[in-house]
Amino acid sequence: MDYVATLQQHQLKATPQRIEIVDLLYKHGHINVDDLYKFLQTKFPSLSLATIYKNINTMCERHFLTELKIPSMKNVYELTKKEHSHVVCSQCNAIIDITLDTSKIIEEAKSISHYKLDKSSIIFNGFCPQCTVE
Amino acid sequence: MDYVATLQQHQLKATPQRIEIVDLLYKHGHINVDDLYKFLQTKFPSLSLATIYKNINTMCERHFLTELKIPSMKNVYELTKKEHSHVVCSQCNAIIDITLDTSKIIEEAKSISHYKLDKSSIIFNGFCPQCTVE
DNA sequence: CTAAATGCAAAGCATTTGCAAATAT
């Protein structure tokens, strides 16, 4: 995965800070601002929170990142991918992506609401396999 | 609808401010903090934002209210009802409740994720009939 | 070389807290 090229495709200069943000998101999947800051600080001791916020904001504007609002959790960010849903563990806060066949439920929503729908956000809560065992 | 009794069932004293909050939510369905404040101020000129926040927080803790996190919108609150989904107009921000048959999609999510699921939050975005026309 | 990004400090909002006075039960 060539982070430099990916950033440039979105008109974002490939600074070391940004490359590290992308790397973290690529490896962790979903991260909130504070954790991003903690991780990045180890690599860039002079890093400022303002830089994180500025980057997150421009990256979201360019649709390079997507902001995820999960009930009773801080917002997390992920690299923008094709539409998918999320499953969240209420115990350990693990978040995973799943791809569902949403066509039926979208049709149902359309016919009930009479809205012209173009996007859906589906989040499930429960317990992951590890947390279910213990 | 007896707001006093409903509040008391949730161990909440029926103050005039709270009664009005419930009334507003009952009539509007979904409201954010600022709008609540604006509406309530006309009736209680001395009302403090702190009171709104305190009430929203305790009401949510007692599951009398539910907080709704909608992408690119301020959080809104609604009276807690049986599980349902939301449809949001990206133009005028109208929010409506719809009840869908979610059993199939929940089963699908369970079998893909191997999580034990107990809750789902489904939000659709699009354009309401009025905004589609114009 | 130039436009964009970084880091710092200050500013701006949003939300919470502490406390005295008022109020619901």
Next chain:
DNA sequence: ATATTTGCAAATGCTTTGCATTTAG
């Protein structure tokens, strides 16, 4: 009568902004 709630002011926390310096392309 008592515990809870209100409203105010202050405090806290989160996010944004302005600006001088640095850096990517």
